[in-house]
Amino acid sequence: MQTSRPLTERAWVTLVWVVTGFFIVNLFAMIGTVVTSSFATRWLGTWLPAGWTGKWYLSAWDEFQLDDLLIVTFEVVFAVVALSALLGIPAAYALARREFPGKQIVMLLFLLPLLVPPVTYGIPLATVLYKSGLGGTMAGVIAANLVPAVPFVILVMIPFIEQIDPKIEQAARVFGASTFRLFIHVLLPLLLPGALAALLLVLVRTIAMFELTFLTAGPGSQTLVVALYYAVFAAGVRAVQSIDAMAVVYMLTTLIWLIVALRFVNPTQMVTRAKQQQT
Amino acid sequence: MNDAHTPPPALGMRLAAMGLDAVTLLVLPAALLIVALFVYPFLYGLWLSFHPKDGSTFGNYVKFFSDPFLYGTIGKTLWLALPVTVLNLLLAIPIAFRVRRMRNQRILTTILVLPITLGTVLVAEGMLNYFGPQGWFNRAVMTLGLSSTPLKLVHNYTGVFISLVITGFPFTFLLVLSYLTGIDPVLEQAAATLGAKTAARFRHILLPLLVPGLGVTFCLGFVQAFSVFPSAVLLGAPAGPTRVISIAAYEAAFEHYDYSLASAIAMVMALVLLVIVVAALSVRNLFYRGPASGGKG
Numbered sequence: 001m002q003t004s005r006p007l008t009e010r011a012w013v014t015l016v017w018v019v020t021g022f023f024i025v026n027l028f029a030m031i032g033t034v035v036t037s038s039f040a041t042r043w044l045g046t047w048l049p050a051g052w053t054g055k056w057y058l059s060a061w062d063e064f065q066l067d068d069l070l071i072v073t074f075e076v077v078f079a080v081v082a083l084s085a086l087l088g089i090p091a092a093y094a095l096a097r098r099e100f101p102g103k104q105i106v107m108l109l110f111l112l113p114l115l116v117p118p119v120t121y122g123i124p125l126a127t128v129l130y131k132s133g134l135g136g137t138m139a140g141v142i143a144a145n146l147v148p149a150v151p152f153v154i155l156v157m158i159p160f161i162e163q164i165d166p167k168i169e170q171a172a173r174v175f176g177a178s179t180f181r182l183f184i185h186v187l188l189p190l191l192l193p194g195a196l197a198a199l200l201l202v203l204v205r206t207i208a209m210f211e212l213t214f215l216t217a218g219p220g221s222q223t224l225v226v227a228l229y230y231a232v233f234a235a236g237v238r239a240v241q242s243i244d245a246m247a248v249v250y251m252l253t254t255l256i257w258l259i260v261a262l263r264f265v266n267p268t269q270m271v272t273r274a275k276q277q278q279t
Numbered sequence: 280m281n282d283a284h285t286p287p288p289a290l291g292m293r294l295a296a297m298g299l300d301a302v303t304l305l306v307l308p309a310a311l312l313i314v315a316l317f318v319y320p321f322l323y324g325l326w327l328s329f330h331p332k333d334g335s336t337f338g339n340y341v342k343f344f345s346d347p348f349l350y351g352t353i354g355k356t357l358w359l360a361l362p363v364t365v366l367n368l369l370l371a372i373p374i375a376f377r378v379r380r381m382r383n384q385r386i387l388t389t390i391l392v393l394p395i396t397l398g399t400v401l402v403a404e405g406m407l408n409y410f411g412p413q414g415w416f417n418r419a420v421m422t423l424g425l426s427s428t429p430l431k432l433v434h435n436y437t438g439v440f441i442s443l444v445i446t447g448f449p450f451t452f453l454l455v456l457s458y459l460t461g462i463d464p465v466l467e468q469a470a471a472t473l474g475a476k477t478a479a480r481f482r483h484i485l486l487p488l489l490v491p492g493l494g495v496t497f498c499l500g501f502v503q504a505f506s507v508f509p510s511a512v513l514l515g516a517p518a519g520p521t522r523v524i525s526i527a528a529y530e531a532a533f534e535h536y537d538y539s540l541a542s543a544i545a546m547v548m549a550l551v552l553l554v555i556v557v558a559a560l561s562v563r564n565l566f567y568r569g570p571a572s573g574g575k576g
Contacts, residue, residue, distance in 0.1 A: 009477060012373075013377065016373050016374055016377050017377070019370060019374070020374055020377075020387075023448065024390055024391075026409075026416070027390070027393065027394060027445065029409060029415055029416070030402070030405040030406060030408075030409040030410075030445075031393075031397075031405060032415075033405060033408040033409040033414060033415055034401075034404060034405045034408060037408055044413065045413055047415070047418060087308050087309040087312055088309055090305035090306075090308070090309075091305055091306045091307075091308070091309035091310070093302070093305060094302050094303050094304070094305040094306040095306060097302060098300070098302055098303045100299050100303050101299075106306060106310055109310060109313050109314070109317075109318070110309070110310075110313065112317065113313060113317050115498075115499075115502065116502075116549065116552070117502050117503065117505065117506030117552070118506070119506045119508050119525040119528065119529075119545075119548075120506060120545050120548050120549050120552070121317060121320065121321055121545075123324070123528050123529070123532050123541050123542065123544075123545045124320040124321055124323060124324025124327070124542050124545055125316060125317070125320040126532065127320070127323070127324065127327065127532070127538045127541070127542065128319065128320040128323055130538075143316055144316070146312060146316065147313065147316050147317050150309050150312055150313065151309075151313065154309060204396055208396060208397065208398035210398055210399065210400050210508075210509055211506075211508060211509075214509075215529075215532075215533075225398060225400050225401075228400050228401070228404065229400045229509055229513070232400065232403060232404045232407070232513050233512065233513065235407070240408070243404065244404070244408070247401055247404050247405075250401060251397060251401060254396055254397055254398075255396075258392070258393075258396050262389060262392075266385075266388070267385065267388035267389050267391070267392040267453065268388060268453045268454075268456060268457040
């Protein structure tokens with residue numbers, strides 16, 4: 001690159017990094033506040049709390065019935081992941097391999113739920129679910145969460161399937177493989193890395209999906225993030241530290257899966273859909 | 280009856296020639312799910328919005344556009360969403376240009392993916408602590424002598440604005456970065472070889488290639504900011520300046536149990552989004568559209 005940069009450019013570069021640094025420092029300090037507060041005995045008007053304790057985790061566990069919440073959360077999340085794999089991957093395979101009339105409309109159908117914000121379609125969806133008796137049940141929550149999850153799997157998987165050479169499948173056919181054997185021995189191993197990435201992203205997104213779960217969940221089908229919302233909403237009823245302890249539990253459940261996911265996907269994939277790995 | 284003609288091929292074969300065979304049918308279950316859980320509820324909501332409790336056709340829309348407590352939410356939401364989206368984009372572009380050349384991009388992108396993954400509810404809880412009058416941020420501001428009284432950063436417009444930057448900026452940045460890395464570096468090198476300085480390369484090469492991506496980024500960022508809900512309740516003043524349109528829709532549905540009015544508000548929301556997105560995309564079309572890769576090597 002250039003050996004000597006003009007002063008204005010160096011000032012510009014510094015400014016860019018200062019803004020980025022400011023953002024990151026505040027982000028970490030904000031997360032740090034929650035963690036510190038959850039271990040604090042009493043924290044009023046000082047930089048650091050008066051003392052440290054782990055008792056808030058015990059009380060939060062009882063108050064918010066975290067064991068029930070975690071079970072419901074994981075039941076919902078794994079059902080959504082399994083169903084979106086079952087519905088999404090075959091659909092992605094069809095869309096990647098076949099040209100058929102109306103394909104554009106089908107693609108639009110899968111694109112819309114990702115573009116329209118959840119609150120907008122969540123309210124009519126919740127209305128329909130409540131009228132059909134599914135509102136407030138676990139099935140209703142799972143159904144609502146499938147709306148963004150299935151298209152997400154499809155749109156992540158299409159470019160991934162497109163880059164698998166169809167000649168491999170044809171070769172397997174030539175050697176007499178049945179559809180079932182073709183699927184088990186040829187397609188499944190090839191699809192696994194892409195499917196794993198797509199499903200981990202769905203998992204992380206579903207744990208954090210607030211709006212749809214909030215609009216469709218009843219008392220027995222709340223997930224962790226919705227319970228956290230109610231706790232923060234009714235702040236003052238319970239100790240701040242207790243809410244923060246719950247927030248830390250939520251943070252950990254999300255972060256564990258995020259770390260697992262990041263082993264397989266690039267962070268930019270968390271927001272963009274279709275980015276081919278390498279060509 | 281006419282033996283001179285070859286018999287028409289079987290239906291299955293004709294369909295297969297059009298691309299409709301067993302493999303294509305695999306798309307059906309997913310498509311049916313989206314029709315049942317997305318398209319049908321939307322159409323039902325549209326139908327319901329024209330059947331208000333009072334029996335008239337446009338009752339809900341008349342009510343919405345005559346009650347300032349309801350129609351005012353459009354302005355309030357736009358007043359939050361548009362500045363935030365533009366600010367996020369203006370911050371994201373220069374930073375993405377810097378980061379593009381970094382070797383350890385992954386550390387930064389991993390840090391920035393955190394607020395997106397944790398979600399708005401956790402960010403709201405963190406902000407209530409951190410930006411509160413006794414929080415670390417205000418302590419730092421007062422220690423540095425920048426202000427003698429704590430800044431009021433939560434339970435108002437500023438609080439919601441900050442939360443939208445915290446979750447929206449990383450989203451915008453990662454999207455811009457992925458568009459930027461999709462531009463072939465050869466193009467920029469060619470401009471540099473021909474003597475273009477950094478500013479000229481940005482102005483004449485990279486920016487025109489990036490504009491389509493920026494248009495999409497703006498739309499996605501705006502859609503997210505416009506549908507702000509949890510942070511507007513938890514960090515804002517949900518009865519006053521941050522009474523956004525999704526709060527109005529939620530209240531109609533789950534506090535007044537008027538699903539008809541709630542659906543009407545959701546439809547108004549979708550319409551406003553559509554207008555802004557179409558406007559943004561038509562502005563985008565005024566710019567260069569084409570491949571962002573170099574010609575022959």
